[in-house]
Amino acid sequence: MKIEHDGQKLSISEIPELSTVNSALFRDEVQAAMPPLLGMIEIDLSQTRFVDSCGLGALFSLYKAAGNGHGKVALRLLNPTPQVQQLFELTQMHQLFEIAQR
């Protein structure tokens, strides 16, 4: 997993999966990396082949942390695979995040 921050934007990429095995670690590392003046979190899911309910839970925790602890921070999910995109829609989590294809 790669975490970069460029001024106000935190970019996370190279996430092979978000499952019961790694989602807690993913959440904790991203939260630890959040700078004080954060405007945007972008999570690139192009390499994420698998997401389960724990992974969804971790994304939701970040959404809460971004909204509660650091003012209103936009959370954008980039390039999810069609299957992951379907899972977001099935669980209605696409209503919470901005999802974009680039």
Next chain:
Amino acid sequence: MINYFSPVDRALTSRVAFRCDLTEARAAARTLRNFLAAQGLDEESLFACELCLAEAGNNAVEYADAAGRDKPVVAEVSCHASQTELRVTDHTPGFEWPGRLAAPAPDRVRGRGLFIIQSLMDDVRYFSGAGENILLMRKKRTQQQQHRPGGDAPVKIEEAHRQLTECQQTIGNMARELCFRSESLSAIFRCCAELGQTSDLEGFGQRLLGDLLHLTSADWFVLRLIPPKRLQLVVFAASAPALRGHPLALPPMDSPAPSAEVSAALTRGEVPFDARRAQPAAEPLCMAGPDSTGLVHPLLFGETLVGTLAIGQHGAGPGFSKLQLEVIRTFAEFLAIQIAGTRHQEEQVQNRLVAHELEIGRSIQRALLPAPLPQFAGFELAGHWESARQVGGDFYDALPLSDHSLLLVVADVMGKGIPAAMFASITRSLVRALARQSQQPAELLGRLNKLLYAELSAVGMFITAQLVFVDLSRRELIAASAGHCPLLLLSTGSDPVRTLHTTGTPLGILPDMVCRQQTAPLARPGGLLLYTDGLTEALNSAGERFGQKRLMEWLRRHCRLPGRTDQLRDQLAAELTGFRAGAPLRDDQAFLLLTETSAPVGARRRRVRRAKNPNSTFPRQRVARPEPVSVPV
């Protein structure tokens, strides 16, 4: 060659058994996905199958109980031509599979697993068994997906053997469980058929517990019940005479319990029993054998504890299985229901008997009241009696002593109900027996007291009474009271209602009572009211007393002399009922009215007319004819 696949649809199966661990569950889902990918499933189905296997595996790990954590979780996939079947076998306590779930709110951190499985699979079934559960998930295959028939990838004979042995073992276990459950159900059906139908509780208990011993391979049982209104556990049925021990007292809740049965009763929870660790002197269950083990289950009907059931085995065996424990608990519930039901029936029968006896008592008591009352020319008597319960302690009586004299009696036995009614009957009989011995009411009360004192003081009761001797020709009355309400004298003129106070102690208080009588003229026209304190002490719904003042005021307004006594009686009774306005009668009420109905006739001879009264001890007298009278001004 042993081939357990269908020759038409030879499925390809892969199976992974893994430790109860989340990382291993994830790895198993990945392995099975790779297997399914090799069978040609498309990316969407692969994602769905991997996700559902992962969710089911996570649940199997997270919800495993202490015993289940040592057992492997098994995940299997079978690829058929038309569908893919996923199976996860877990060792959790199991749960009730929910109906179709709605999408959880997007802002929930957890709780999406079952919803995802239901949404992504075409068919989901959950089989909950003893110690293990199977989640079976099926997903249909699309036309495009390539199925590689089993023939293309021959199943190794060793693998087939292994799978066959496993299947046989599983089927054997299931058959045993099925057999056990079927026997339990038969026993339960037998009990159900008897529930509420039998009053033979002992026979029912023996049959039920006989079945239970057989089903659970137990060797002994002791059924103790708590008898009504006692704090004891008393043996009701036992598998051996030696186990029929003494009753066990139930100490207060916080005291240390000396035995397993008392402990189960106090804690209302299951208590294990091991004779090897118990003190034989303090543990009656040790009589089951020196190395007996078992448990005690409290018998509860709702919140009510009805007894305990102890059941166990000889020797240090494996103890009861989870299934056997379930059956013991179910049977204990049945027993509790039947016991509570039988007791309820017994109480109902008892209550009906008591109500019936009270009804008889009330009829007898009503029959003891003089009805109709003796009548004298120019005068009329009317009485009223109402009891706060089925039977009561108030009564009135009117005894003709000659053709122009009579004795009026009103008495009130302390208390209400049966004891009061018994003394009322005795007092009435004694007054009737003594009435002709003296025309001095004070003397009669003294004799009554002597006769009743021993019985009354033995039970701590007393009686207030008023006796009034009335001579209608001399228009004179002599009144004496044993702690009773004052006599009310009725007349016309400026002061038409007056009290006549006489002093005296109630009957049963002193061995030699002191009682004074008073003589007063009977007004012309005149009347009397004798009553019990149930009238003046009556309360309305606001808690207000009727009171003597209100009674006298009412009489001033309503008593017309001469006038109809029965009308006045009815009006007063209605006034008393109206005053209560629906409030229950707290005390018995009785009153007796004597009023002049026509103008006095002076010295003309009156004859007494007595009605037929089978209870009367007096000789019947001739019936008087109404005589013309003049009304005084």
